[in-house]
Structures are given as structure tokens and as C-alpha cells.
Amino acid sequence: MQKLKALIIIFLTIPLICLSQNSKNIKQEIAGLFAKADKKNLQNVLPFEIGEKTGLIDASTKKTILEPTKNLRITNLFSPIxxxxxxxxxxxxxxxxxxxxIIKPEQPNNDLVPQIRDISGESSKRNGPEVVYENGFKGFAVNGDGELLRYSNIYVSLYQIPQVTPFKYKGNYYAIAAKKIENNITKYGIIDTDGNTIPHFDFIYDKIYINSLATNENDTWFIVNADTNNSCEKLLEQSAYMNMNGEVKLKGELADYPATGDHFGLDANMSGCIKFSGVLDVAKMEWIIKPQTKIMIRWLDYTSKEVLDDSKVENRNKAKMYVRVLGNNSIYYMDLDLKNKYIPIKNKK
Incomplete structure (x- = not known):
């Protein structure tokens, strides 16, 4: 029996020892990838991709830190981790x-049977907004916290979520709402609590979003689009910012729905067909990089020396912002002014 216990302990211990040794080796290999990096200024380390390989470059010196390798993928720049x-x-x-x-991805255990929970009786217990079917009622109501309490059945739900979004403007509540119109098509508009449609916001829009970064109780801005089924060019023509007074900004310039921004209120604004792209300051509703076709901006990213809440515009000056560009068989970073490209340049022979 003692021998059996000893064998079991050895059997259980060997994988742990192997995993620990393997993890140590991987750490050493990763450290080797960053051997040429300036350890005092790691925020300058930027990845670039050529084909399926990833390399590293120093943004301050533009020297290659690591030639492209197949085994590496960077998902988060030094910000600070x-x-x-x-x-x-x-x-x-x-x-x-x-x-x-080192984080070893958990391996799925095929022996485990998923636990299926019966939720058939739960829907009736949920305290969701009440749908009102009364004739003549076409509005909505909110509770003391401004949360949707009930709404007319003339407005639709999507995946059991009411498409009625209340907001407060100059002391009164209004809501972005969706309903079916001709040919059973869903369109969005803005209503008051009695269900009256607000001027400039008839039910003609495919989408309406609140631009939360440019909004306060006395000046609420939205981004609207009249028909997202059109071509990219038509989509560009019809998107715009609009406030409750009907004032319009950037009509014919927006490619998608920049309502919050990617980082610090900046948005990589790109058309769905990837024909044009730019960078928008969502809070100011002004272009940092106007839409263009020469450089295909796909993402925004940043480095920082401290942990930052990237939903706050005021933290922007604490970060170094970059655009991530899709090139010909490559992906790389550039500064916001598009003057510096962080990818090795091959010397012409």
C-alpha cells in the first residue's frame, strides 16, 4: 500500500514538474524575443506583422528589435502591461x-458534461419593462431612476430587449424607439412620453445612437443613418450627427456609428467595405484624420506608463496614441499625424 501511494504521488507530481520546467523555458524564450529592447522604455516597443509573422520595432529609434517570427502575437501594447x-x-x-x-490556456475536459439549467419558469419572475397593449397608448414611462418601466406594444423588441431607450433632455424624458413601418421594416425615431414624434426624428432612420461624449442634459447629440442597406458611398452620404434642435454636423462624412470612441473619445472611423477611413474626436465631433483612401486605418491603440481608464477623454494626454494600419500583406502602427510609420524599411539595392 505504501508503494502504491508513493507511485500515485510520483505520477501526479511529474506533470507539475514538467509544466513548471516548460513554463520556465517559455519565459526564457520570450525574454530572448525582447533581448534588444530598451528595458527602461518598453512603451516604445511596437509590433508589426508581415504575413503570418510578428516582429518588434522601437518607436523612438525605428530599429528592429525582433525579426518577424511565426510563434508570436501581441494583443495589448505596453499600457503598461x-x-x-x-x-x-x-x-x-x-x-x-x-x-x-506565463498563462497556460486551460484545456477543455471532454469528460465533463455541461450542466443544463432549466430556465423555463424564470422569464415570468424577471422584473422587466411592462408591454402595454391598451388602445390609444403609444408612449412609455420611466421609474424614479429614469429606467424604462413600461412602453406601448407598437414599439418592437430585439432578442427580447425593448428597443425603447429613455434619456433626459431639459428636465423631460424622451426615448429612442423602434417600430415596424411599411413592408414590416423596422425604423427608429425619437418620441416623448406620450408617444409624440419629435421634429427631425421621424421614424425614417435605420439606427439612432446617443453620442454620450458630446451630450449633457441641455444639449443631446445623436448619430443617425437613413439606410444602412445602401452602398458604402450612400452610407457615407446619409450618416450625420444631429441634436434635438435639428442641428447637423459631419453629414456625408461618417462611415459608421462613432458614439463612444475606441480609446479616450477617439474613434477609428472606417467604412464597412474598407474603402475609406479616418480618426474622429467623438467628443468634439471633429476630425483628427479626415476620411481618406491612401492609408487604411483599422484600429486605434495606445501605450502608457500607468493604468488608464480609456473611456475618459481627460486621460488622453497621459497616453501615446497610434493608428494601426492595414497594408499590403502587413499590419503596422503610425502616429496620429501619419508622419511616422513603424515598420522596418528595406534598403534598396
């Missing part, structure tokens, strides 16, 4: 003392 994947391991790098943390 860098995250990525190397081989079959996820990793994090803390710039403080260059600490590398």
Missing part, C-alpha cells in the same frame, strides 16, 4: 523589472 501569445502560451510582461508571467 503588454499581453500576447507565444506558441501555446499566453503571457503578460510588466515593464517594472521586465517581469514575465
Amino acid at each position: 503588454m499581453k500576447g501569445r507565444y506558441k501555446d502560451f499566453e503571457f503578460e510582461i510588466n515593464p517594472k523589472n521586465f517581469q514575465i508571467k
Whole structure:
């Protein structure tokens, strides 16, 4: 019996030892990838991709830190923690003392049977908004916190979520709402609590979103679009910012629905067919980079020396912002002014 217990302990211990040793080796390999990086200024390390390979470049010197390799993917720049994947391991790098943390992805256990919960009786217990079927009632009501309490059945739900979104403007409540019109098509408009349609916001829009970064109780701005089924060019013509007074900004310039921004109130505004792209300051509703076709901006990203709440515009000056560009068989970063491209330049022979 004692021998059996010893064998079991050895059997259980060997995988742990192997995993620990493997993790140590992976740490050493990752450290080797960053061997040429300036450890005191890791925020300058930017990835670039050529085909299916990822390399590293120093943004301050534009020197290549790592030639492209197949096994590496960077998912988060140093802001301040860098995250990525190397081989079959996820990793994090803390710039403080260059600490590398290895995270082994959990392997699914096929022996485990998913636990199915019976929720058939739960829907009746949920305290959701009441749908009112009374003849003549075409409005909505909110509770003391401004949350939707009930609404007319003439407005639709999507995936059991009411498409009635209340907001407060100059002391009164209004709502973005959706309903079926001709040919059973869903369109959006804005109503008051009695269901009266607000001028300029008839039910002609495919979507209406509140621009939360440019909105206060006395000046509420929305982004609207009349028909998202049109071509990219038509979509561009019909999108605009509009406030409750009917004032319009950037009509014919917007490619999608920038209502919150990607980071710090900035939005990588790109058409669905990827024909034109720019960078928009959503809070100011002004262009940082006007829509253009020469450089295809797909994402925004940033580095920082401290943890930042990227939903707050005021934190923008604490970060270094970049645009991530889709090139010919490559992905790389550029500054917001588009003057610097962070990808190795091959010397002409």
C-alpha cells in the first residue's frame, strides 16, 4: 500500500514538474524575443506583422528589435502591461523589472458534461419593462431612476430587449424607439412620453445612437443613418450627427456609428467595405484624420506608463496614441499625424 501511494504521488507530481520546467523555458524564450529592447522604455516597443509573422520595432529609434517570427502575437501594447501569445502560451510582461508571467490556456475536459439549467419558469419572475397593449397608448414611462418601466406594444423588441431607450433632455424624458413601418421594416425615431414624434426624428432612420461624449442634459447629440442597406458611398452620404434642435454636423462624412470612441473619445472611423477611413474626436465631433483612401486605418491603440481608464477623454494626454494600419500583406502602427510609420524599411539595392 505504501508503494502504491508513493507511485500515485510520483505520477501526479511529474506533470507539475514538467509544466513548471516548460513554463520556465517559455519565459526564457520570450525574454530572448525582447533581448534588444530598451528595458527602461518598453512603451516604445511596437509590433508589426508581415504575413503570418510578428516582429518588434522601437518607436523612438525605428530599429528592429525582433525579426518577424511565426510563434508570436501581441494583443495589448505596453499600457503598461503588454499581453500576447507565444506558441501555446499566453503571457503578460510588466515593464517594472521586465517581469514575465506565463498563462497556460486551460484545456477543455471532454469528460465533463455541461450542466443544463432549466430556465423555463424564470422569464415570468424577471422584473422587466411592462408591454402595454391598451388602445390609444403609444408612449412609455420611466421609474424614479429614469429606467424604462413600461412602453406601448407598437414599439418592437430585439432578442427580447425593448428597443425603447429613455434619456433626459431639459428636465423631460424622451426615448429612442423602434417600430415596424411599411413592408414590416423596422425604423427608429425619437418620441416623448406620450408617444409624440419629435421634429427631425421621424421614424425614417435605420439606427439612432446617443453620442454620450458630446451630450449633457441641455444639449443631446445623436448619430443617425437613413439606410444602412445602401452602398458604402450612400452610407457615407446619409450618416450625420444631429441634436434635438435639428442641428447637423459631419453629414456625408461618417462611415459608421462613432458614439463612444475606441480609446479616450477617439474613434477609428472606417467604412464597412474598407474603402475609406479616418480618426474622429467623438467628443468634439471633429476630425483628427479626415476620411481618406491612401492609408487604411483599422484600429486605434495606445501605450502608457500607468493604468488608464480609456473611456475618459481627460486621460488622453497621459497616453501615446497610434493608428494601426492595414497594408499590403502587413499590419503596422503610425502616429496620429501619419508622419511616422513603424515598420522596418528595406534598403534598396
